[in-house]
Amino acid sequence: MTHAPSDRTDATLLVQIGVVLLGGIMGILNSSMVTVGNHAIATQFGSSVSTLGWVSTGYLLALTVTIPVTAWAVDRVGGKRLWLGSLVLFLAASVACGLAWDIGSLIFFRVVQGIGAGVLDPLVLVLLARAAGPARAGRVMGLMGLVLSLGPVLGPVLGGAVLQGFGWRSMFMINLPIIVIAFLLALRFVPEDQPGAEQHRDRLDVVGLALVGPGIALLVLALSQAAERGAFGAWQVVVPLVLGLVLVVGYGVKALGARKIPPLVDLRLFLHRGFTVSVAVMGLSGIANFAVFFALPLYYQKIHGTGASESGLLIAPLGLGAAAAMPLAGRLSDKLGSRTLAVAGALVALVAVFGFTQIDGDTNQLWTVVAGLASGLGMGFVGAPAMGAMYRTLPPHLVPQGSSVLYMLNQLGASVGIAAAAFILQTVGSTTIGGFHATYWFAFGATVVVLIGALLISDRATPTGGDRPVVEEREPTAG
Numbered sequence: 423m424t425h426a427p428s429d430r431t432d433a434t435l436l437v438q439i440g441v442v443l444l445g446g447i448m449g450i451l452n453s454s455m456v457t458v459g460n461h462a463i464a465t466q467f468g469s470s471v472s473t474l475g476w477v478s479t480g481y482l483l484a485l486t487v488t489i490p491v492t493a494w495a496v497d498r499v500g501g502k503r504l505w506l507g508s509l510v511l512f513l514a515a516s517v518a519c520g521l522a523w524d525i526g527s528l529i530f531f532r533v534v535q536g537i538g539a540g541v542l543d544p545l546v547l548v549l550l551a552r553a554a555g556p557a558r559a560g561r562v563m564g565l566m567g568l569v570l571s572l573g574p575v576l577g578p579v580l581g582g583a584v585l586q587g588f589g590w591r592s593m594f595m596i597n598l599p600i601i602v603i604a605f606l607l608a609l610r611f612v613p614e615d616q617p618g619a620e621q622h623r624d625r626l627d628v629v630g631l632a633l634v635g636p637g638i639a640l641l642v643l644a645l646s647q648a649a650e651r652g653a654f655g656a657w658q659v660v661v662p663l664v665l666g667l668v669l670v671v672g673y674g675v676k677a678l679g680a681r682k683i684p685p686l687v688d689l690r691l692f693l694h695r696g697f698t699v700s701v702a703v704m705g706l707s708g709i710a711n712f713a714v715f716f717a718l719p720l721y722y723q724k725i726h727g728t729g730a731s732e733s734g735l736l737i738a739p740l741g742l743g744a745a746a747a748m749p750l751a752g753r754l755s756d757k758l759g760s761r762t763l764a765v766a767g768a769l770v771a772l773v774a775v776f777g778f779t780q781i782d783g784d785t786n787q788l789w790t791v792v793a794g795l796a797s798g799l800g801m802g803f804v805g806a807p808a809m810g811a812m813y814r815t816l817p818p819h820l821v822p823q824g825s826s827v828l829y830m831l832n833q834l835g836a837s838v839g840i841a842a843a844a845f846i847l848q849t850v851g852s853t854t855i856g857g858f859h860a861t862y863w864f865a866f867g868a869t870v871v872v873l874i875g876a877l878l879i880s881d882r883a884t885p886t887g888g889d890r891p892v893v894e895e896r897e898p899t900a901g
């Protein structure tokens with residue numbers, strides 16, 4: 423009987439986690455699910471490949487631009503209300519995508535859908551961190567990591583199944599029943615939170631938003647163009663890259679000199695060592711993961727001659743390994759600390775990626791599947807503890823800003839990994855084993871840096887001593 427309150431608390435937490443993940447998973451799945459319908463969409467609308475690319479690129483850029491404003495909005499209107507409103511926006515945009523009458527309307531509605539996802543995705547982290555508290559941050563971030571890991575694997579599989587049975591429009595309409603259920607459950611189970619008076623008076627940093635949002639989006643665009651063209655010297659890459667860097671640097675200058683209006687993301691967060699190390703590890707993990715994730719199916723198709731569906735199944739262990747490891751790693755990190763688990767995971771991933779550098783055209787596919795599974799398991803034991811460490815060391819009122827930064831760097835890391843892999847394969851060759859060896863050596867180098875970062879992860883539950891943030895203290899948001 424003495425454990426009943428704790429049991430009820432655990433049950434309530436699990437319900438809240440499930441409700442939030444149900445709503446958040448659609449934004450994560452949609453980023454990869456729709457790609458399998460590109461051919462059907464191009465056939466119906468008679469679109470060129472370059473125009474069709476904006477169905478995915480527009481979604482990604484809108485998502486990236488929206489992320490920075492989420493930290494301000496959650497303090498302004500409250501997490502629950504923002505969550506419900508974002509679900510409605512994502513639902514409306516999904517239905518509109520399914521009813522699109524030409525490629526232009528589809529691209530426009532995908533941009534609107536990306537705006538909804540740009541709020542939902544980082545807000546998932548905020549709501550989960552608030553529900554869990556520092557003591558359970560690891561296990562909850564482990565469950566979030568499971569969803570993030572399964573997204574790239576399940577998205578194309580689910581999209582292909584729906585596409586084959588019902589057509590490309592159904593890939594958007596499938597969101598309708600899921601989001602309606604998520605909305606109704608959120609009304610009941612997501613706790614109310616009201617913005618504090620001080621936060622409610624904060625004005626939106628419009629100039630900062632005009633700098634950092636488009637700046638990050640231009641950097642993502644430059645990286646996606648580099649991946650598409652296999653070259654970093656093309657003007658389609660250089661122009662957005664330079665403009666993006668100028669805008670981001672401009673934001674940095676403005677944010678550090680802000681006085682009356684708080685910046686969207688206070689850069690002094692990065693003076694908090696625990697925060698900086700954690701988000702850097704996550705960004706670098708994204709680079710290594712997506713470089714391998716991009717190259718591996720091409721290796722199967724180009725070197726072994728497997729079909730697209732078969733190669734998709736062969737790379738599934740990479741995501742499944744991470745999905746299996748993250749919940750366990752998150753739970754263990756709450757008890758044992760984050761650093762040891764992250765270091766062990768990075769070492770396992772390092773050995774696995776090194777194995778990829780040794781394969782050739784005669785290598786049995788079983789070994790590459792095992793290496794993929796080991797790489798996923800290792801990175802899973804890095805990701806959940808790193809996220810948990812960040813949320814354990816951040817003061818509660820900085821959680822929204824920290825979540826936005828984490829998600830932005832995760833997006834950038836994935837884009838860098840894909841762009842680098844595409845460039846290497848384009849330059850060295852995607853039909854010979856040498857191009858894949860070069861790509862895997864790049865991923866190996868990124869994993870070495872992940873290991874170095876893992877050694878620096880903080881195990882402390884609260885920011886103390888040299889780990890204390892120098893961001894000006896404010897009262898935490900109620901709830």
